[in-house]
Amino acid sequence: xxxxxxxxxxxxxxxxxxxxxxxxxxxxxxxxxxxxxxxxxxxxxxxxxxxxxxxxxxxxxxxxxxxxxxxxxxxxxxxxxxxxxxxxxxxxxxxxxxxxxxxxxxxxxxxxxxxxxxxxxxxxxxxxxxxxxxxxxxxxxxxxxxxxxxxxxxxxxxxxxxxxxxxxxxxxxxxxxxxxxxxxxxxxxxxxxxxxxxxxxxxxxxxxxxxxxxxxxxxxxxxxxxxxxxxxxxxxxxxxxxxxxxxxxxxxxxxxxxxxxxxxxxxxxxxxxxxxxxxxxxxxxxxxxxxxxxxxxxxxxxxxxxxxxxxxxxxxxxxxxxxxxxxxxxxxxxxxxxxxxxxxxxxxxxxxxxxxxxxxxxxxxxxxxxxxxxxxxxxxxxxxxxxxxxxxx
Amino acid sequence: xxxxxxxxxxxxxxxxxxxxxxxxxxxxxxxxxxxxxxxxxxxxxxxxxxxxxxxxxxxxxxxxxxxxxxxxxxxxxxxxxxxxxxxxxxxxxxxxxxxxxxxxxxxxxxxxxxxxxxxxxxxxxxxxxxxxxxxxxxxxxxxxxxxxxxxxxxxxxxxxxxxxxxxxxxxxxxxxxxxxxxxxxxxxxxxxxxxxxxxxxxxxxxxxxxxxxxxxxxxxxxxxxxxxxxxxxxxxxxxxxxxxxxxxxxxxxxxxxxxxxxxxxxxxxxxxxxxxxxxxxxxxxxxxxxxxxxxxxxxxxxxxxxxxxxxxxxxxxxxxxxxxxxxxxxxxxxxxxxxxxxxxxxxxxxxxxxxxxxxxxxxxxxxxxxxxxxxxxxxxxxxxxxxxxxxxxxxxxxxxxxxxxxxxxxxxxxxxxxxxxxxxxxxxxxxxxxxxxxxxxxxxxxxxxxxxxxxxxxxxxxxxxxxx
Numbered sequence: 001x002x003x004x005x006x007x008x009x010x011x012x013x014x015x016x017x018x019x020x021x022x023x024x025x026x027x028x029x030x031x032x033x034x035x036x037x038x039x040x041x042x043x044x045x046x047x048x049x050x051x052x053x054x055x056x057x058x059x060x061x062x063x064x065x066x067x068x069x070x071x072x073x074x075x076x077x078x079x080x081x082x083x084x085x086x087x088x089x090x091x092x093x094x095x096x097x098x099x100x101x102x103x104x105x106x107x108x109x110x111x112x113x114x115x116x117x118x119x120x121x122x123x124x125x126x127x128x129x130x131x132x133x134x135x136x137x138x139x140x141x142x143x144x145x146x147x148x149x150x151x152x153x154x155x156x157x158x159x160x161x162x163x164x165x166x167x168x169x170x171x172x173x174x175x176x177x178x179x180x181x182x183x184x185x186x187x188x189x190x191x192x193x194x195x196x197x198x199x200x201x202x203x204x205x206x207x208x209x210x211x212x213x214x215x216x217x218x219x220x221x222x223x224x225x226x227x228x229x230x231x232x233x234x235x236x237x238x239x240x241x242x243x244x245x246x247x248x249x250x251x252x253x254x255x256x257x258x259x260x261x262x263x264x265x266x267x268x269x270x271x272x273x274x275x276x277x278x279x280x281x282x283x284x285x286x287x288x289x290x291x292x293x294x295x296x297x298x299x300x301x302x303x304x305x306x307x308x309x310x311x312x313x314x315x316x317x318x319x320x321x322x323x324x325x326x327x328x329x330x331x332x333x334x335x336x337x338x339x340x341x342x343x344x345x346x347x348x349x350x351x352x353x354x355x356x357x358x359x360x361x362x363x364x365x366x367x368x369x370x371x372x373x374x375x376x377x378x379x380x381x382x383x384x385x386x387x388x389x390x391x392x393x
Numbered sequence: 394x395x396x397x398x399x400x401x402x403x404x405x406x407x408x409x410x411x412x413x414x415x416x417x418x419x420x421x422x423x424x425x426x427x428x429x430x431x432x433x434x435x436x437x438x439x440x441x442x443x444x445x446x447x448x449x450x451x452x453x454x455x456x457x458x459x460x461x462x463x464x465x466x467x468x469x470x471x472x473x474x475x476x477x478x479x480x481x482x483x484x485x486x487x488x489x490x491x492x493x494x495x496x497x498x499x500x501x502x503x504x505x506x507x508x509x510x511x512x513x514x515x516x517x518x519x520x521x522x523x524x525x526x527x528x529x530x531x532x533x534x535x536x537x538x539x540x541x542x543x544x545x546x547x548x549x550x551x552x553x554x555x556x557x558x559x560x561x562x563x564x565x566x567x568x569x570x571x572x573x574x575x576x577x578x579x580x581x582x583x584x585x586x587x588x589x590x591x592x593x594x595x596x597x598x599x600x601x602x603x604x605x606x607x608x609x610x611x612x613x614x615x616x617x618x619x620x621x622x623x624x625x626x627x628x629x630x631x632x633x634x635x636x637x638x639x640x641x642x643x644x645x646x647x648x649x650x651x652x653x654x655x656x657x658x659x660x661x662x663x664x665x666x667x668x669x670x671x672x673x674x675x676x677x678x679x680x681x682x683x684x685x686x687x688x689x690x691x692x693x694x695x696x697x698x699x700x701x702x703x704x705x706x707x708x709x710x711x712x713x714x715x716x717x718x719x720x721x722x723x724x725x726x727x728x729x730x731x732x733x734x735x736x737x738x739x740x741x742x743x744x745x746x747x748x749x750x751x752x753x754x755x756x757x758x759x760x761x762x763x764x765x766x767x768x769x770x771x772x773x774x775x776x777x778x779x780x781x782x783x784x785x786x787x788x789x790x791x792x793x794x795x796x797x798x799x800x801x802x803x804x805x806x807x808x809x810x811x812x813x814x815x816x817x818x819x820x821x822x823x824x825x826x827x828x829x830x831x832x833x834x835x836x837x838x839x840x841x842x843x844x845x846x847x848x849x850x851x852x853x854x855x856x857x858x859x860x861x
Contacts, residue, residue, distance in 0.1 A: 118729060
């Protein structure tokens with residue numbers, strides 16, 4: 001397999017404040033994220049030669065991007081890969097730029113979830129091909145199945161399991177409280193997390209991420225051109241993407257204590273980036289904490305913690321802002337919010353800002369390598385994207 | 394000799410009973426769950442009746458009920474498919490009277506006697522809707538019963554039978570009306586039930602030269618416990634001669650009632666017993682049955698007694714009222730409105746959804762559900778044999794309880810079930826006590842209604858803890 005390591009650079013990014021943005025349309029979100037990215041990169045809209053837009057269900061065609069931005073007669077693709085939508089749009093754009101076809105491309109991720117009238121996710125938008133014949137299985141349940149099994153597999157009592165997950169929520173709320181664009185910016189206590197109402201047993205309210213509106217954008221170019229725009233650009237070191245084939249329900253030995261898509265996507269990204277010891281070589285990670293149990297599994301699947309030992313790292317604070325490998329420094333999906341098709345680029349936005357030293361109160365000390373991880377779908381049928389980014393220049 | 398070769402019943406798990414708040418009666422009433430109806434209960438009784446028997450040789454399935462889920466759309470076809478009878482089976486629905494069960498029984502006996510069929514499965518099921526707080530509600534219960542009528546291997550034969558038709562409005566439910574009505578109760582009892590059933594029973598006794606004292610058991614339809622006791626007195630029967638009418642444990646289950654009590658009686662019967670079966674509804678059907686050798690072998694493991702003992706009292710009448718639609722559910726403000734299933738997909742996937750067929754790979758042998766075109770294990774294309782998962786036992790691999798998911802009965806329990814012999818299904822669970830759930834819990838599959846929307850009942854299989 002080939003490699004595009006260090007061939008593509010991010011030279012500008014934008015991200016709106018996530019939340020229940022009742023008075024903002026999809027077009028508003030796109031315009032705000034794009035113009036922040038233009039300004040950050042120092043480019044004009046007319047400089048954009050091609051674009052990719054990621055969205056689960058907030059629009060259709062590339063025209064959902066060209067119309068609000070008035071990008072006239074350039075190639076634009078709309079990309080969908082569940083919660084990994086924006087990461088995959090970014091990946092496709094990177095390959096096109098690395099191939100030398102375009103010098104400057106725009107990648108947008110956007111989702112407007114709060115026009116439905118429902119508190120949760122409208123599943124009909126998540127599974128547009130559904131015939132409504134088979135029994136529905138709500139997203140929190142899909143991940144709760146992993147929590148039940150993880151507790152059982154590693155012999156954790158309900159209380160031990162809940163506390164481990166609650167610590168992840170408390171950490172992400174701590175980080176979210178230092179993240180001005182996050183949907184939820186309040187710290188919580190361990191007790192609050194433990195006593196919260198049950199959503200999908202054993203997952204409670206604080207084990208579940210927010211349902212939010214939002215958009216984020218990136219402008220990329222070939223690395224050799226990046227210095228023309230800025231000195232502190234960020235380079236793409238590795239891209240991994242894998243899809244499951246429904247093994248979760250088809251295969252009776254699928255274990256529900258790890259997600260193989262995480263393992264295979266990260267291996268591919270690590271190989272391309274030349275990372276052999278992620279626990280020590282990755283300085284920060286923005287991972288897909290749709291539910292706290294997902295983040296716990298990711299620690300092990302991505303090689304941050306040995307199998308079955310993530311609890312020890314959670315207990316020691318290894319993944320906190322002050323720890324050895326800070327994870328979800330901006331609050332993660334839990335607090336920053338999860339507008340499905342925008343989340344991948346929001347994660348890249350945080351790593352980009354951290355690598356540039358512009359992350360404000362939550363700034364880490366001189367990080368050089370950051371990782372984003374995005375997981376969309378259900379156990380055994382995920383689309384999973386892992387992206388390794390490095391400090392340029 | 395033509396007769397009953399096998400028998401089996403189904404009683405729902407739930408009860409209205411002493412522990413049910415606001416119910417106000419010590420008698421227990423078997424209550425179909427929110428996801429059950431006469432079709433799903435008929436499937437359970439059919440599967441019970443045919444357990445351990447070869448199903449492909451069943452020539453016909455007769456379904457009897459006053460509560461068929463569709464006014465136009467045969468219920469027997471659904472029951473036959475879900476019970477995995479052969480596609481060429483003859484199916485018929487019998488309806489419109491509480492006597493429908495024994496009418497179907499007579500039709501089955503006649504069909505087999507005529508030689509046109511060798512094995513006919515008769516299944517009666519009812520879950521009669523009653524107005525809240527009415528006398529009907531107090532008397533009604535839900536059940537299903539199945540009898541296999543065959544030209545050989547009969548363990549119960551018919552000595553004689555007599556049939557009466559009687560034109561009368563005593564209990565009726567008009568087209569488009571939700572609940573049954575009746576005329577003044579003394580008129581209904583005296584000129585309807587009591588007069589007609591007495592006439593039929595005495596007519597048969599006279600013709601068969603039967604002294605009621607010779608009867609081992611009498612299975613008597615009755616609208617309620619009081620009328621049953623009165624009928625016993627009028628017939629001059631001794632207590633030990635009377636089959637338990639199940640009015641303290643089950644209630645009147647309409648078209649399925651007499652046959653359910655009959656199954657329960659046959660489960661205790663001995664060779665040589667003579668049993669009177671008397672059913673009522675716009676006339677009467679009366680049979681004099683003789684129990685032959687081998688009746689013990691025709692008894693299924695899941696007896697009426699066992700099913701009545703396997704029960705869970707509803708916490709409150711309000712839950713029951715919600716299940717029966719007596720209380721309008723709140724509109725789903727937090728969830729998208731329910732849409733009916735795609736009927737083309739429902740039809741296309743009928744074997745996997747109604748028969749619960751998975752696929753066994755002919756290359757590697759792995760059994761998978763739902764069926765795939767390319768094997769999940771060895772990637773061989775299009776070399777599969779159908780394999781029915783519905784009759785397999787399994788255990789919970791992992792599970793969750795959703796307190797926000799759309800369900801009539803929170804929490805929505807989802808379980809990943811691993812089957813004995815391999816294979817896995819992601820299932821909704823039903824008839825479960827959340828406090829009893831655990832990884833490893835033995836479960837079985839049960840045919841239920843996922844939901845009804847846009848005039849379509851979406852039947853599917855769920856898992857439940859092994860019942861008996």
